Amino acid sequence: MYIFRKKIALIGICLAVLSTVFCPFLNVLFAGNWNLYQVDVNLFLITNVILAMLLLFAIVEKPTFFRLLSILFLLWTLLAPAAVYFKTNNYFGMKLTDGLLAKTIHFQWGWLVLICLAGLLLLCVSKPKPIN
Numbered sequence: 001m002y003i004f005r006k007k008i009a010l011i012g013i014c015l016a017v018l019s020t021v022f023c024p025f026l027n028v029l030f031a032g033n034w035n036l037y038q039v040d041v042n043l044f045l046i047t048n049v050i051l052a053m054l055l056l057f058a059i060v061e062k063p064t065f066f067r068l069l070s071i072l073f074l075l076w077t078l079l080a081p082a083a084v085y086f087k088t089n090n091y092f093g094m095k096l097t098d099g100l101l102a103k104t105i106h107f108q109w110g111w112l113v114l115i116c117l118a119g120l121l122l123l124c125v126s127k128p129k130p131i132n
Contacts, residue, residue, distance in 0.1 A: 001127075001128060002063035002064065002067065002125050002126065002127060002128075003063075003125070003126050003127070003128050004061060004063040004066065004124065004125050005124045005125075006058060006061065006124075008120070008124050009054075009058045009066065009121060009124040009125075010055075010058055012117050012120045012121045012124065013051055013054055013055050013058065013121065015117055016051055016114060016117040016118070016121070017048060017051050019110060019113045019114050019117060020035065020036040020037070020044060020047055020048060020114070021035055021036070021037065022035065023035065023036075023108070023109065023110030023113050023114070024108035024109065024110050025039050025084075025107070025108055025110040025111060026038075026039050026084070026105055026106070026107060026108060027105070027106045027107075027108050028104065028105055029104035029105075030104075033108060035110070036110070036114075039084060040084065040087075043080055043083070043084070046076070047076065047077075047080070047114075050069065050072065050073050050076060051073070053069055054066060054069050054070060054073065054121065057069060063125045066124070066125055067122070067125040070118070070121040070122045070124070070125065071122060073118050073121060073122075074115075074118040074119060074121075074122055076118075077111075077114050077115045077118040078115065080111075080114075081107065081111045084107075085107075088101060088102050088105045089101075089102045
């Protein structure tokens with residue numbers, strides 16, 4: 001039996017979806033700030049599918065599945081910046097061009113917002129404390 005904070009979960013899911021669209025994730029030299037959709041479409045779609053499933057489990061009030069999926073979402077949000085980093089450092093397969101490309105691309109604060117919201121979603125479900 002879990003304690004499920006549905007209102008906080010719904011607010012966290014809505015903020016996470018909005019952060020994928022409106023927060024800057026990468027700063028590209030001549031192109032400006034990119035959101036998650038502009039960084040990688042597949043990454044954007046997988047993130048929003050996980051958030052849609054979290055929304056479904058929040059509405060149906062299945063805290064066990066919500067907790068498991070929020071752990072998966074937290075792992076996904078920790079893995080995504082690493083994947084983007086490796087992709088920008090090995091894009092062309094040539095050391096010189098990859099080094100120049102990596103120097104022009106900088107991470108922005110959108111990753112931190114998404115990771116914090118994943119942590120918030122994980123904290124929405126907790127085990128009750130036993131009464132002594």
